[in-house]
Amino acid sequence: MAGLGWFVLIFGQLAVLTLAQNPFEEKTTFEAAFQGRCGHGSPCEQLCYELHDGMYECDCRDGYILHKNGYSCAELNSTSPSIGDLGELVEDAESDEQNTDEEDTIEDILYMRGASFTIHLEAPEANSTVANATKLREMSNEIPRAEQRPTSQGPNLEQKLPSTTELVANTEPACSLDCGPAGNCYVEQQLLDDVNVIVDDEDPESASTPREQRDEVAPRRKQGSFRQRCQCPLGRTGDRCQLESEVRSPRFTGSGWLAFPALRAAYKHVQLELEFRPEAWDGVLLLAGERDDLQGDFMALILHHGFIEFMFDCGSGVGTVRSTETVKLNEWNTLSVYRHRWDAWIQLNQEKRVQGRSKGLFSRITFREPLFVGGPGNTTGLEKLPVRSGFKGCVRHLEANEHHYRFPLAPQGDAANGFDVEECTADRCSKVPCSHGGKCLTTGGDTAVCLCPLGYTGDLCETRVDLQVPSFNGSSYLRYPGLADTSLSWLELAVTLKPSAPDGVILYNGHHSDATGDFIALYLSAGHVQFTFDLGTGPATIRSEYPVKLGEWVGVRVSRTGRMASLEVEDYPPQEILAPGAFTQLSLPLNLYLGGAPSPDMYSPKMKSTASFVGCIQTVILNSREVGILAEALGGVNVGNCGHACEARPCGDAECRPLRERFTCRCRPGVPHPCPAPDDYKPLATSPARPNILASRNEKTVPSFTGSESYLHYNDADTMKRIISYRVDINMRFRASSSNGLLLWSGRQSDPQEQKDENDDFLALGLKQGYLTLAYNLGSGEAVLRYNLTRLDDDLWHRVRAVRNEQWASLVVDSGTGVSASSPGQLRQLNTDTGLYIGGAPDIVRTTGGRYTKGIVGCISDLILDTDFSVPLLSPEQSTNTHSCIP
Missing domain, CATH: 2.60.120.200 (Jelly Rolls)
Known part of the structure; x- marks a missing residue:
């Protein structure tokens, strides 16, 4: 046992003078911390995690629970040992925890040299159960024993009326509106100011107020008249909550919220994805925790003075991560939140990630209360938060640990309850029912379009099309397997296209999803064809000498060997360039995109243009092999027909092969030869008006x-x-x-x-x-x-x-x-x-x-x-x- 080092157990929320004096048993599983590092010398039976401050802790895999010694593991279905002395595991008498996740009940116990412990067990107050275990324990008389507070046995999802009712009760009669069986009636001011709001720094009235007083968030009001209003539950609307409503993308008024079931299997790890459209600089976006008075573990997403703050408390102190940029008011914002044990980071609108860490040695968060979105719900003890008012604005996407939340009430959705939530009119996608698997995309200005899969077109993807020669409208793309390692040392690329706009990405293939590393890009910029590539030591860009003519077919050929590349447009002399640095190989493991990409964020910032291509692309030849533009595509969006003669299927059962404005027919096995072709067809190579560019180039070079x-x-x-x-x-x-x-x-x-x-x-x-x-x-x-x-x-x-x-x-x-x-x-x-x-x-x-x-x-x-x-x-x-x- 010498290898275990030293440790001292500190139990909290146990509560008698000694266990022998009070045989009341209370179960808690725990974590233990040891001095040293993980490795061959650690005693951990299954898992080992290094902590900060030169300590480590042991853990167990799913289906096991940590033993009293802090390093071995026992199966969950095995019989628990009886409690006879300090350090044994005991069973929890609280009935509300019988069905909770085993991992979520794990509490923190600290092992520390020189620390003494005192065990007290106070009898529970009448009509209440013993509060959940508080993780900061009494330690060497330096850490005060956490105050015991009663809490409800289960989550209460009834709406608590705002404190405005108490403030106006002396001057206004009691609220008398009939708001239906589930609605609430309360009195509010007609002015925009709410009680629990942070005074805006830009407000002239608050400019002279000291920041300390403003941050106290003390209830106060400007003088004004009052009115009675019904606060309707989720799924109801109207002056008296008399109308039914369906909420797909909720809009919160600042006094409402949605409640979802408590987070599961999230005590160590939480990953959140959120899309929201704020209408005010302050508000509680999301709140979840252990108790309804914020006295236990919790995490919260707060909008404070326009900045996003992620606050989390594992039981020994609040950690806060704050965004470096403010949100975009009245615009859609994206937010990613990641927390693993003590560490967390947030990323707002694809900006740089901001990292933070919680305090103390405890690393688990227990979630027993509902997940509140758009406001604090029924939570009290909000003095821990810099903002107490609810969020004002829209939310259209919420994902937690890969679970995509649906906002309607169960069973149609995931919500358990909610108040003062209405449909977001800013999210036009809720009004655009795309068909055949199409996806709606908002494009700014409160407009939305359907992104249609291959083979469908129309405003709602309602029309099936027989694609022959693809056209791209600026929101289109086709996706293929990437070049990977097939073009390490050389690349041959030939494209025949007819552009309708002077800017647009024709072809792109990259190395990393964050737009770093090797890439190739063929695109139009101000009418000129440009080819940019990066072998890992800096980009090189070739630009055509003359701009292409819009609305006409043009042939483009790119050749790259090692660091050298050439670009040839039609029959003009080729342009050449040498890439910088010493690297000569090109690796492109990501998908190859034609005509655009799902997001401009995928493009390398070293490109001169990131607009999507508008026009037609007829042929693509990669490394001497013609690509089946439609047959080989892994997927695509908003691809239509170009208006080519092949769309009329002039070759019958044979394959129609476009050759600029004209076509030729390729016989398939079993089709009589020669294949049918129009009488006026002439091979492109013999056409006096436009000789075959490839033949002309080969003859010359x-x-x-x-x-x-x-x-x-x-x-x-x-x-x-x-x-x-x-x-x-x-x-x-x-x-x-x-x-x-x-x-x-x-x-x-x-x-x-x-x-x-x-x-x-x-x-x-x-x-x-x-x-x-x-x-x-x-x-x-x-x-x-x-x-x-x-x-x-x-x-x-x-x-x-x-x-x-x-x-x-x-x-x-x-x-x-x-x-x-x-x-x-x-x-x-x-x-x-x-x-x-x-x-x-x-x-x-x-x-x-x-x-x-x-x-x-x-x-x-x-x-x-x-x-x-x-x-x-x-x-x-x-x-x-x-x-x-x-x-």
């Missing part, structure tokens, strides 16, 4: 090779310094129809009359029997690395990355699994002097030492070296027998 004495040659310093030396990083796209052929070569020159040295330095990349092969020699032996996971002689575009770092090398094809190898010997540097040959080489058998007999038959594009240098394929030092690649 992509060389093709015949395999026989067909190559490009470079020997400039910018190229060769990235080939020679200790490291090389090659990133390229190619398309090949031959099973064997050289892609890249750099080696050593030799006299034609001499035999080549078998250990001459060289680097070769090519196809052998359809598989990609990297071979190199640094002067001490040849290494051959073969990528045998897939054949590449299929005449399709493939992306390849070949990296050599000293002796080690790796190959990756199309974002697949990488393979690696190492060269023999000790030499680590590549020294070549032939320059760089692309697609082939002169006298290829001798040049390559017989390793290759011909060059590649196909096309090569986008050759990037060391992630930052794009080899100019259009302007080589020498070009032999090359042609333009036919797409």
